[in-house]
Amino acid sequence: MDRSRSDLIAESLEDQILRGRFGPGMRLDETKLAEEHGVSRTPIREAFQKLTAAGLIEQHPRRGVFVREIGAVELIEMFEVMAEIEAICGRLAALRITDAALAELDAANDRCHAALEADESDDYYRENEVFHHLIYAQSGNRFLCAEAERLHRRLKPFRRLQLQLRGRMTQSMAEHRDIVLALRAGDSDRCARLLRDHVAVQGEKFHHLIAGLRAAE
Amino acid sequence: MDRSRSDLIAESLEDQILRGRFGPGMRLDETKLAEEHGVSRTPIREAFQKLTAAGLIEQHPRRGVFVREIGAVELIEMFEVMAEIEAICGRLAALRITDAALAELDAANDRCHAALEADESDDYYRENEVFHHLIYAQSGNRFLCAEAERLHRRLKPFRRLQLQLRGRMTQSMAEHRDIVLALRAGDSDRCARLLRDHVAVQGEKFHHLIAGLRAAE
DNA sequence: AGTCAAGCTATCGTATACAAGATTGATGTT
DNA sequence: AACATCAATCTTGTATACGATAGCTTGACT
Numbered sequence: 001m002d003r004s005r006s007d008l009i010a011e012s013l014e015d016q017i018l019r020g021r022f023g024p025g026m027r028l029d030e031t032k033l034a035e036e037h038g039v040s041r042t043p044i045r046e047a048f049q050k051l052t053a054a055g056l057i058e059q060h061p062r063r064g065v066f067v068r069e070i071g072a073v074e075l076i077e078m079f080e081v082m083a084e085i086e087a088i089c090g091r092l093a094a095l096r097i098t099d100a101a102l103a104e105l106d107a108a109n110d111r112c113h114a115a116l117e118a119d120e121s122d123d124y125y126r127e128n129e130v131f132h133h134l135i136y137a138q139s140g141n142r143f144l145c146a147e148a149e150r151l152h153r154r155l156k157p158f159r160r161l162q163l164q165l166r167g168r169m170t171q172s173m174a175e176h177r178d179i180v181l182a183l184r185a186g187d188s189d190r191c192a193r194l195l196r197d198h199v200a201v202q203g204e205k206f207h208h209l210i211a212g213l214r215a216a217e
Numbered sequence: 218m219d220r221s222r223s224d225l226i227a228e229s230l231e232d233q234i235l236r237g238r239f240g241p242g243m244r245l246d247e248t249k250l251a252e253e254h255g256v257s258r259t260p261i262r263e264a265f266q267k268l269t270a271a272g273l274i275e276q277h278p279r280r281g282v283f284v285r286e287i288g289a290v291e292l293i294e295m296f297e298v299m300a301e302i303e304a305i306c307g308r309l310a311a312l313r314i315t316d317a318a319l320a321e322l323d324a325a326n327d328r329c330h331a332a333l334e335a336d337e338s339d340d341y342y343r344e345n346e347v348f349h350h351l352i353y354a355q356s357g358n359r360f361l362c363a364e365a366e367r368l369h370r371r372l373k374p375f376r377r378l379q380l381q382l383r384g385r386m387t388q389s390m391a392e393h394r395d396i397v398l399a400l401r402a403g404d405s406d407r408c409a410r411l412l413r414d415h416v417a418v419q420g421e422k423f424h425h426l427i428a429g430l431r432a433a434e
Numbered sequence: 435a436g437t438c439a440a441g442c443t444a445t446c447g448t449a450t451a452c453a454a455g456a457t458t459g460a461t462g463t464t
Numbered sequence: 465a466a467c468a469t470c471a472a473t474c475t476t477g478t479a480t481a482c483g484a485t486a487g488c489t490t491g492a493c494t
Contacts, residue, residue: 049270258450280457
């Protein structure tokens with residue numbers, strides 16, 4: 001399924017960009033990257049195409065490619081959309097979820113809780129992700145699920161910032177439990193609302209998030 | 218802004234695929250297309266990257282690229298997501314829309330009505346698109362707007378089929394007027410619901426749509 | 435001394451050549 | 465006669481080379 005070189009390189013570059021190896025606005029040099037990966041410019045250029053489509057970089061006609069700067073406004077917009085998408089997933093999942101999936105959600109939540117107590121934030125993030133992905137899948141709409149995962153992936157580094165706010169992890173856990181309750185009860189409207197609020201970043205949290213962004217630079 | 222050759226070719230190919238020049242599952246020959254466009258294989262390949270990202274074609278490792286078959290299930294899923302996205306746009310737009318935009322919506326609706334009376338389905342279709350794009354923009358969320366436009370574009374050919382159902386255009390017009398009323402009143406919940414129902418293809422309409430698809434083959 | 439223009443350089447975009455893999459057809463064997 | 469295997473050809477994936485364009489630097493003129 002993987003289209004060998006260029007796909008691998010695209011993945012690698014995406015990872016490096018998200019991890020901050022390439023800062024926002026930084027120019028990516030085709031030749032340098034080609035040498036670095038031990039390939040010619042062609043696969044690098046193909047990888048660029050993919051990253052452009054994913055919205056990670058910008059290609060200027062005869063200037064070069066640059067890591068896209070995600071401004072505060074766009075970030076807020078993306079979180080707003082993510083919150084709504086998750087709400088949709090939740091509403092559909094509440095109607096369609098299976099008992100097995102509910103059990104898995106409980107299990108993920110338990111592992112989340114364990115990670116929280118052990119102060120293992122990496123584990124917490126992973127299980128938190130499992131929790132959300134389960135809900136996406138339980139929407140019963142594979143297209144929606146794919147879209148949600150795409151956006152989730154894009155917001156990944158920022159979501160991490162969000163969770164670093166003091167006391168957010170504990171609060172997040174409680175919200176997860178409420179969400180599972182709504183799912184189990186089949187209360188789709190409530191579930192949608194809970195998920196929207198869970199993901200939405202509002203009020204003064206914005207400022208922390210933006211400050212975190214600045215600090216990360 | 219346009220990256221010369223490959224972008225133009227990608228657009229051309231996309232258009233041809235959507236118009237049915239290349240049937241679903243059909244293989245696209247790099248060499249043949251290169252000759253056809255009077256360029257080498259490189260720009261064609263770059264165009265393929267874009268189309269893959271847009272979900273229009275599939276690239277198999279050493280086999281070639283094929284026009285993606287969109288099955289009935291996936292189509293229904295995509296319409297479900299589109300309906301929800303439009304509902305979100307509508308809810309936000311109801312809170313944020315300007316008077317100028319309301320006037321533009323009215324104008325688009327009037328042109329829609331005129332096209333309906335003149336039985337000019339192409340004009341109707343274009344104005345219908347203007348109407349929806351205005352609402353996307355009035356969500357005040359540029360990211361959401363871009364996502365909505367992307368999905369709208371992908372569903373374009375199928376939406377066209379849907380509108381060809383008997384009496385659908387007249388009904389659609391009436392729904393448009395209700396939507397504007399809700400927007401003007403700032404009734405976000407009602408607007409969201411109206412838009413969701415407007416877009417959703419539900420119940421027996423599915424069968425018409427699928428039957429139309431089958432007939433088109 | 436400052437500004438504008440011209441030329442140079444660096445990098446992008448495209449073409450072409452080459453390599454590797456997959457498919458299909460033919461031939462040989464059972 | 466049918467099936468399997470091997471080879472040849474076609475097509476994709478990668479590399480390299482060349483042409484074009486934009487930005488930068490330098491020099492000349494005001």
